[in-house]
Amino acid sequence: MTPKSKPTSFKPSLRWPWSKKHKSGRTVGQQTALEDQIPVEQADLAEESKIARLQPVPIGPMQVALPTVVSLNTAATSSSEDRRLEDPASRGASSSTSALKIEQAMTSSAKASSTFFPYASNFVVNSLQVHASQHESNSNDxxxxxxxxxxxxxxxxxxxxxxxxxxxxxxxxxxxxxxxxxxxxxxxxxxxxxxxxxxxxxxxxxxxxxxxxxxxxxxxxxxxxxxxxxxxxxxxxxxxxxxxxxxxxxxxxxxxxxxxxxxxxxxxxxxxxxxxxxxxxxxxxxxxxxxxxxxxxxxxxxxxxxxxxxxxxxxxxxxxxxxxxxxxxxxxxxxxxxxxxxxxxxxxxxxxxxxxxxxxxxxxxxxxxxxxYDASGDIRRVLWRRLRDIGRRSGDPRALSPSWPSKEDIETLVANASGQFIYAATVIKFVSERRSSPMDKLQAVLTWTPEDRAQPFAALDLLYTSIIMQAASPT
Incomplete structure (x- = not known):
């Protein structure tokens, strides 16, 4: 068991929970003087688990036992050749890579110890394991x-x-x-x-x-x-x-x-x-x-x-x-x-x-x-069904009558359509507008009957022209 060290006069400049949070959940700005005070007694990263062992560190009046196990497992490096980290003192200048990894482990440890219990004091955290795993997205395509x-x-x-x-x-x-x-x-x-x-x-x-x-x-x-x-x-x-x-x-x-x-x-x-x-x-x-x-x-x-x-x-x-x-x-x-x-x-x-x-x-x-295909029968069914539905939803009692629209009205519209569904669709859209009675709207359409029925689009042209003129009219 490691004896408690004599408290130092060091005052950690940690930024506690009111610090700015990063999108990922990390607390920005916590790598401060705390990490500078952490001595590394021993570091041994095994081939399989890459474990960095860190010893407790005295900080002011509280005894903080840093994580004894920090597992660094990244998908990007899992396939690379494992490297054993020996005691830094025995490696000399050649241990720069290992030292960097240890420093990263220490940084992660400091973050963990300073954010798990932000308002606590005079506490000891023992045997904490932090597994920092990073995996590349498989959906990257x-x-x-x-x-x-x-x-x-x-x-x-x-x-x-x-x-x-x-x-x-x-x-x-x-x-x-x-x-x-x-x-x-x-x-x-x-x-x-x-x-x-x-x-x-x-x-x-x-x-x-x-x-x-x-x-x-x-x-x-x-x-x-x-x-x-x-x-x-x-x-x-x-x-x-x-x-x-x-x-x-x-x-x-x-x-x-x-x-x-x-x-x-x-x-x-x-x-x-x-x-x-x-x-x-x-x-x-x-x-x-x-x-x-x-x-x-x-x-x-x-x-x-x-x-x-x-x-x-x-x-x-x-x-x-x-x-x-x-x-x-x-x-x-x-x-x-x-x-x-x-x-x-x-x-x-x-x-x-x-x-x-x-x-x-x-x-x-x-x-x-x-x-x-003669579409007249289909157009007849569409007009009858849609106009009856418009009448039921309108506020005009005349349009609620079972006799509206009349059979003669429907046949006139079918003849004007000349097999073109777009004519029927345009009539339905025009009559369904709520600004006036559907009965009055339909009566207006029935008066726009072309004289030349040999031209299949004559009725459609006249219908569009009449709708545009009515929309432009100030009344």
């Missing part, structure tokens, strides 16, 4: 972090920036939705690309959203990308492949590691062509994965890739490049599990690819939405 910088979160089907996205109402678009889901789930059909074209407002995005949610519920949704010409984060083709790769990595740990490794190997991959990105970030990882797993495991991988609004990609040449990349990298490779569903207006890029001489003519299943 620079390749994956770099990938995230080039993804487009707004383009995901469940992005918060697309809150309450358009989707099919109950009992609407039943036939076309069943056809789409049937094609996606029929993995034996030779055509692995489905292109749906239709005019603006025909309901393509609502169908795509509905299909995405159903595929997600079935655990077959691999990835989605919803273009928008008004959102600069998702109106170019540059972020399409990184965003698809990100979602692939979320679905499978092995794919995530392979994708991350590809980015780490070539940090400039996102400056390369779409074809190079597709091969390095999607095709190669999937091929490597398929060689390491059984066929059932590969078949269990989510496989539906959905791309909405290709026409809203601001560069037609990039639209064409994306279609060519999908053809060359995904469709030509029959070992890949993907089935791809793309929607677009019939603009130049997709129209030329799907025509008889186009490179996708034989490879894609083409649905022309406006021509193949």
């Amino acid at each position: 620079p390749g994956w972090e770099r990938l995230l910088q080039d993804t487009a979160p707004n383009a995901l089907h469940d992005s918060k920036h697309r809150f309450d996205p358009p989707k099919c109402d109950e009992d609407t678009r039943v036939e076309v939705t069943e056809e789409l889901m049937g094609w996606i789930q029929d993995r034996g059909s030779p055509q692995r690309l489905l292109c749906m074209t239709g005019a603006a407002g025909s309901g393509k995005s609502a169908l795509q959203q509905t299909v995405a949610e159903r595929c997600s519920g079935l655990d077959i949704l691999s990835s989605t990308f919803f273009f928008s010409s008004t959102d600069p984060t998702r109106n170019t083709a540059s972020d399409v492949i990184p965003t698809i790769a990100y979602q692939l990595g979320l679905n499978n740990r092995a794919l995530r590691e392979a994708i991350s490794a590809a980015v780490s190997k070539d940090p400039l991959i996102f400056e390369k062509s779409l074809k190079t990105q597709m091969n390095k970030l999607i095709v190669n990882p999937i091929e490597d994965f398929s060689r390491d797993v059984s066929k059932p495991e590969l078949a269990a991988l989510p496989y539906a890739i959905l791309i909405d609004g290709l026409d809203e990609c601001i560069d037609e040449q990039r639209q064409a490049e994306l279609l060519a990349t999908i053809d060359d990298c995904l469709l030509e490779n029959e070992t890949l599990p993907f089935r791809i569903f793309i929607t677009s207006r019939p603009e130049w890029a997709i129209r030329s690819a799907l025509e008889v001489t186009g490179h996708l003519h034989q490879k894609a299943y083409h649905i022309q939405l406006s021509d193949q």
Whole structure:
């Protein structure tokens, strides 16, 4: 047992609990005169535990027994060659490294002894063990972090920036939705690309959203990308492949590691062509994965890739490049599990690819939405259901009548819509505004009937024009 030393006149300049705290919980400024007064009687850091043994130190009126065992175990040095610390007196000048480690141990000990009982005096702390372990984060993944910088979160089907996205109402678009889901789930059909074209407002995005949610519920949704010409984060083709790769990595740990490794190997991959990105970030990882797993495991991988609004990609040449990349990298490779569903207006890029001489003519299943499906029945059901709901929630007793809206009113609106869901959606939004009676709003819409019904968008043009003029009117 070590005898108590004679108290010294030393007054420790410790900063006690009112000292400034560091974010990590350490007390800043506690390495003061206390450490300078600590004599090291003996230091012996063993190979396995690296233990530094420190003796009690007298400080003023209180006897403080510093930690007898301080374990220094760091992940960064655990694999390096262990070094035995001998008595510093026997090592001379060659012990600088050991002395540094001992000093670090002493500093940790001083901190522990001065912060455990900040308001106590005349106390003795014996046999205290402090294990200072530091481990590098296993989540440090620079390749994956770099990938995230080039993804487009707004383009995901469940992005918060697309809150309450358009989707099919109950009992609407039943036939076309069943056809789409049937094609996606029929993995034996030779055509692995489905292109749906239709005019603006025909309901393509609502169908795509509905299909995405159903595929997600079935655990077959691999990835989605919803273009928008008004959102600069998702109106170019540059972020399409990184965003698809990100979602692939979320679905499978092995794919995530392979994708991350590809980015780490070539940090400039996102400056390369779409074809190079597709091969390095999607095709190669999937091929490597398929060689390491059984066929059932590969078949269990989510496989539906959905791309909405290709026409809203601001560069037609990039639209064409994306279609060519999908053809060359995904469709030509029959070992890949993907089935791809793309929607677009019939603009130049997709129209030329799907025509008889186009490179996708034989490879894609083409649905022309406006021509193949009469949406009038669905529009009728949506208008009736939504307008009745607006009437029930309004304060106008006239709109609560079972006769509102009348059958004639609904048929007039259906005729004006000409199969375009966007017309019905615009009417519903206009009538639902709370500034006036929904009955009066609907009556105003019914008076805006175009004379030329041969033009399918004439009613929509007139509707928009009338709404804008009414909003601009001072009354």
